[in-house]
Amino acid sequence: MVTDREDMADTDLDMLLDDMARLNADPSPELLGRVLDDALAMQPLPHVHDSPNVVSIFGGWTGLSGLAAAACAGFFIGFSPPAMIQDPVSLLLGDEISMLDTDASISGFGWDLEEDVPG
Amino acid sequence: MPLDAQDELDDADLLARYAAGDRAAARILTGRLTPIVYSQALRLLGDRTEAEDVAQEAMVRLWRIAPEWDAGRAKVTTWLYRVTANLCTDRLRKRGRVEPGLDHVPEQVDDTPGVEAQMQQNARRSALRAALASLPERQSLAVALRHFEGFSNPEIAERLEVSVEAVESLLSRGKRALKAALADRKDELGYVDGH
Numbered sequence: 001m002v003t004d005r006e007d008m009a010d011t012d013l014d015m016l017l018d019d020m021a022r023l024n025a026d027p028s029p030e031l032l033g034r035v036l037d038d039a040l041a042m043q044p045l046p047h048v049h050d051s052p053n054v055v056s057i058f059g060g061w062t063g064l065s066g067l068a069a070a071a072c073a074g075f076f077i078g079f080s081p082p083a084m085i086q087d088p089v090s091l092l093l094g095d096e097i098s099m100l101d102t103d104a105s106i107s108g109f110g111w112d113l114e115e116d117v118p119g
Numbered sequence: 120m121p122l123d124a125q126d127e128l129d130d131a132d133l134l135a136r137y138a139a140g141d142r143a144a145a146r147i148l149t150g151r152l153t154p155i156v157y158s159q160a161l162r163l164l165g166d167r168t169e170a171e172d173v174a175q176e177a178m179v180r181l182w183r184i185a186p187e188w189d190a191g192r193a194k195v196t197t198w199l200y201r202v203t204a205n206l207c208t209d210r211l212r213k214r215g216r217v218e219p220g221l222d223h224v225p226e227q228v229d230d231t232p233g234v235e236a237q238m239q240q241n242a243r244r245s246a247l248r249a250a251l252a253s254l255p256e257r258q259s260l261a262v263a264l265r266h267f268e269g270f271s272n273p274e275i276a277e278r279l280e281v282s283v284e285a286v287e288s289l290l291s292r293g294k295r296a297l298k299a300a301l302a303d304r305k306d307e308l309g310y311v312d313g314h
Contacts, residue, residue: 007298012310016247016301017266019240025158031171035153035178039137039145042182046140 130195131188138185153178155196155268156203162267163207165248173206197278200260211252243308250300258293261286 128136128144130152136144156177160170180202181195192198251259257279264270264278272290276283301308 007295007302008305008310010294010298013294013298013301016243017262020162020244020247021267021269023158023162023244025154025161025170027153027157027174028171031157031174032149032153034175036146036149038175038179039149039182040142042179043142043145044138044140044186 131190134181134185134188134195135190137182138188148181149178152181152196152199156199158267159200159203159263160207162263163204163248163251164210165245169210173203173210176206177203193280194278197260200263201256204256204259208252239309246301246304246308247297250297253300254293254296258289258296261289262293262297265290 128147130148133144133148133151137148153174157170157174160173160177161167164170164173177199181199188195251262254262260279261275264275265272270278272283272286275286279286279289281289301310
C-alpha cells in the first residue's frame with residue numbers, strides 16, 4: 001500500500017507566506033517615473049465648467065429666436081412703416097425736416113455741386 | 120484642494136479627479152498604487168524586470184479605464200489585483216514555466232556565509248510562486264490580501280464583495296491547495312518533520 005503523501009504543515013506554509021510577504025518590493029524611481037509619464041500622457045484634458053455659453057446669455061435658443069424675430073420686425077417697421085405709424089424721425093425732429101427727408105432729390109447730398117464743376 | 124488634503128481621498132475619488140484632468144491626482148495615484156501592483160507582480164513572477172513591465176501595464180489599463188470608472192464597482196486596488204494577476208498568468212504561460220529563465224537576476228546570492236540558506240530560501244519562494252499560480256483567482260486573491268497585504272477577513276470580504284464566511288472558505292481552500300501543491304517538494308525544500 002502506497003503511503004499517502006503528507007501535506008506541508010500549517011506552520012511551514014505560514015512561515016513561507018510570511019517570508020514572501022517580507023520580500024523587498026519597492027518600485028524603482030525609474031518605474032515610478034514611467035508610470036507617471038503614462039498617466040499624464042493618457043490623462044483627459046481638464047473640464048472647463050465656468051466658460052459662458054453665448055446662447056445661455058440670451059435665455060437659450062427660445063430667447064435667441066425671439067430676439068431675432070424682434071430684430072427683423074424692427075428693421076421692417078423702420079424701413080417701411082405701416083400707414084398708421086408716423087415716420088419716427090419726424091416724431092423726433094418735427095415735420096419740416098420730415099419733408100426734406102422724403103425728397104428723393106440727390107441735392108440733399110451735394111451731388112448737384114459736382115455737375116457745376118467746369119469740365 | 121491642497122495636495123495634503125488630496126492624500127486623504129480614497130482611490131476612487133482620486134481616480135475621478137485624475138479623469139477630470141487633475142495632475143496632482145495622477146501623482147498621488149502613481150505613488151500609492153504602483154508599489155502594490157509591483158509587489159504582487161514580483162511575488163508571482165520572481166523577476167524584477169518582468170514585474171516592472173507588468174506593473175506599468177496594469178497601471179496603463181487603470182489610466183485607460185479612469186474616465187469610465189464607476190465608483191460603485193469594486194475597489195480600485197481589488198480591480199488592480201485582478202488585472203495584475205491575469206497579466207502575470209499570461210507571462211507565466213508565455214514563459215512556459217513558473218521559474219524564471221537564465222536572465223533571471225537571483226534575489227540574493229553571493230559568497231558570504233549562509234549562501235546555502237539563501238539558495239534554499241529562493242527555492243522555497245519559487246515553489247510558492249508556482250503553487251500560487253495554480254490557484255483559482257479568488258483563492259489566490261484571498262491568500263494574497265490576507266498574507267501579503269495584511270487585510271483582515273472583513274476587509275477582504277468588502278474588497279471581494281463576498282461574505283466573511285466566504286472569505287474564510289476561500290482562505291481555507293486556498294491554503295489547503297498550496298500545501299498539497301508543495302507536498303511533492305517538501306523534502307527538496309527542506310521541510311522535514313515540520314522544520
